[in-house]
Amino acid sequence: MTSLRLYLIRHGETEWSLSGQYTGRTDIPLTARGEVAARKLGLRLRGIQFTHVLTSPLQRAQQTCNLAGLGLTPKIEPDLTEWDNGDDEGRTPVDILKSRPGWNLFRDGAPHGETPGQISARADRFIAHVHALDGNVALFSHGHFARVLAARWIGLSVEQAEHFLTNTASLGILSYEHDCSDERAIALWNFPAHEMFDLDINEGGDDRRPMKQRAIERWENEGGEIPIGQMNSTGREIKTMPPSMIQHPNQPAVPVSSAPPSES
Numbered sequence: 001m002t003s004l005r006l007y008l009i010r011h012g013e014t015e016w017s018l019s020g021q022y023t024g025r026t027d028i029p030l031t032a033r034g035e036v037a038a039r040k041l042g043l044r045l046r047g048i049q050f051t052h053v054l055t056s057p058l059q060r061a062q063q064t065c066n067l068a069g070l071g072l073t074p075k076i077e078p079d080l081t082e083w084d085n086g087d088d089e090g091r092t093p094v095d096i097l098k099s100r101p102g103w104n105l106f107r108d109g110a111p112h113g114e115t116p117g118q119i120s121a122r123a124d125r126f127i128a129h130v131h132a133l134d135g136n137v138a139l140f141s142h143g144h145f146a147r148v149l150a151a152r153w154i155g156l157s158v159e160q161a162e163h164f165l166t167n168t169a170s171l172g173i174l175s176y177e178h179d180c181s182d183e184r185a186i187a188l189w190n191f192p193a194h195e196m197f198d199l200d201i202n203e204g205g206d207d208r209r210p211m212k213q214r215a216i217e218r219w220e221n222e223g224g225e226i227p228i229g230q231m232n233s234t235g236r237e238i239k240t241m242p243p244s245m246i247q248h249p250n251q252p253a254v255p256v257s258s259a260p261p262s263e264s
Helices: 015-019 032-044 059-068 093-099 116-130 143-153 159-163 211-221
Strands: 005-010 050-055 136-141 170-176 184-192
Touching: 005 059, 005 143, 032 059, 050 059, 059 136, 116 143, 136 143, 143 159, 143 170, 143 184
Parallel strands: 005 136, 050 136
Antiparallel strands: 005 170, 170 184
16 A cells, blocks of 8 residues: 655646747746746645655756745756757747657657657656655646656556646646556646646545545536537537436436437
């Protein structure tokens, strides 16, 4: 059994994240908006008691960490540094694809930068390090490395990490199914700083009903309903049901629609 939970936080907005330029080892600060988002993340996390706070040495991650103010002195962890983009540093994906059609960072890496194999080994090394820790551990890192870390956490390849999108000042939680150390799982991913969320419904507060049940009941109380007869973006008709027909977590399923399932 293990109580380890990794709170994986991407740094706040920078000028280059705003413009879409690849930012690896270039050490640039947060924008004013990035600083605000970092503070908001700290407010969202203030009810969590952390046993360790680790941060990338790059200033955008350290700034985010310091502004979040989680109550512990952060430790610099070099393995949390962003992917080394080599010759692609400062370029946008659109620009890179013009010169290298079909290129994919997570499959091909960057010229004179880190290869997928190298960053995979770095993520695995970091996982082995934190596996020895316990409790709630905050990690302040970067977009591409965070995606690789999440993929490797659950045994996926670096190439599959391209599907784990991360926004600036977002939160992911890497944990374990049933608290078993051999059943790694992702409990939360890419949750933005500006939205309210329930990190653990069993920690703090008196309302211990499942989050889904509370959300449904609030929606019903506010008179919510699903619109009938409208078309979604794929041209399928949106079927209707009143709030009273919504399935509650402890009730048997209620047939909602005869429409065929959407294609995967």
